Structures are given as C-alpha cells and as structure tokens.
Amino acid sequence: MIILHDFRISLEEYANRGKMNNFPIFDKCPNCHCIASGNLHRHGYYWRYAITDEAEFKIPICRLICLSCKKTFSILPDFLIPYFQHSLDLILQRMEQFLQNKKTKGNRQLFSFHWIRYQKNMKWIHSFFVDLGEVIGISSVIKNEAVKYLKLIRDFGASSFLRRSWGHLSSYFMAN
Numbered sequence: 001m002i003i004l005h006d007f008r009i010s011l012e013e014y015a016n017r018g019k020m021n022n023f024p025i026f027d028k029c030p031n032c033h034c035i036a037s038g039n040l041h042r043h044g045y046y047w048r049y050a051i052t053d054e055a056e057f058k059i060p061i062c063r064l065i066c067l068s069c070k071k072t073f074s075i076l077p078d079f080l081i082p083y084f085q086h087s088l089d090l091i092l093q094r095m096e097q098f099l100q101n102k103k104t105k106g107n108r109q110l111f112s113f114h115w116i117r118y119q120k121n122m123k124w125i126h127s128f129f130v131d132l133g134e135v136i137g138i139s140s141v142i143k144n145e146a147v148k149y150l151k152l153i154r155d156f157g158a159s160s161f162l163r164r165s166w167g168h169l170s171s172y173f174m175a176n
C-alpha cells in the first residue's frame with residue numbers, strides 16, 4: 001500500500017537527507033485501523049530513482065509493516081507519482097511546454113508515453129474536480145482540454161492534487 005506524504009521539502013532536500021528524513025508516524029494502521037501504535041514497525045527502505053530537470057537521484061523510500069494485519073506500507077513523497085521515475089513537476093512541465101509549443105528537453109519517446117497516459121487520464125481528472133464541486137465545461141478540442149486540466153492541477157497545487165486524488169475511483173493520477 002502506498003501512502004503519499006507531504007514532507008514539506010524539495011526533492012533535492014529529501015535526497016540530501018536520505019534516511020535522515022522526517023518520516024511520518026501513524027497512531028493507527030491505515031489498513032486495519034488498529035490503534036496500538038506499537039503495531040506499526042519500520043520495515044526497512046527501498047531505493048528508487050527520482051529524476052528532475054537537473055539531476056537524477058536515488059532516494060530511500062521508508063517502509064512500514066503492521067504486525068496486526070501484516071500489511072506493508074511505502075511512504076512515497078508527494079513530488080513523485082507512484083511507479084514513475086520522473087518527478088511530478090517535470091512530467092507536468094514537459095506537457096505544459098509542449099502545449100505552449102515550446103521546445104522540450106529530454107527523451108521524446110518517454111514524453112509521448114507520459115502524454116498518451118495523461119490524455120487517457122483526462123476523464124478521470126475531470127471526475128475528480130467535478131466531485132470537488134468545480135464546474136467545468138467540456139471542449140471537443142483535445143489540446144484545450146489538456147491545457148484546462150493542467151491548469152486546474154497547477155492551481156490546486158500539483159502535490160496536493162496527487163495526494164487528494166489518490167484512490168479516487170480506485171485509481172490515481174497517470175494510472176494505466
């Protein structure tokens with residue numbers, strides 16, 4: 001189970017702090033909700049890539065295990081989309097640049113993978129914002145739609161959007 005967490009620091013800072021990051025403590029298990037806090041134990045780390053415009057980092061992800069239900073949890077910083085190596089900001093930024101007809105850096109194949117995935121996700125993004133009470137019209141021009149949802153995500157705060165939308169309709173941002 002992935003828990004998206006706001007560490008209130010940048011990706012670079014998180015990478016610098018490594019295992020010394022301020023990992024959250026839970027007073028109950030996010031899965032079985034057992035209250036005994038002693039049941040949630042640190043369960044090591046795994047290392048993953050986090051790629052920004054400037055650099056490629058390998059960062060530790062803290063794992064927890066609940067001794068009661070045996071479920072394990074990964075605390076993923078909210079500047080990363082689950083299962084994506086490139087940072088949330090970088091992925092959004094490249095799409096914004098593309099939509100503004102600006103030159104984009106980086107691998108084209110990777111970009112088109114992100115871009116196609118994003119387009120597949122637009123209905124889901126729409127439904128998330130509609131649930132929040134946003135009134136949004138639908139245009140038949142795909143590029144206009146793409147711009148509109150990117151702007152909504154930026155206005156909401158990309159990381160907040162990632163956290164809040166996690167699990168919406170049993171899915172998440174950029175899921176297949």
Ligand SMILES: [Zn+2]
Pocket residue numbers: 029030031032033034066067068069070071
């Ligand atoms: Zn549990």
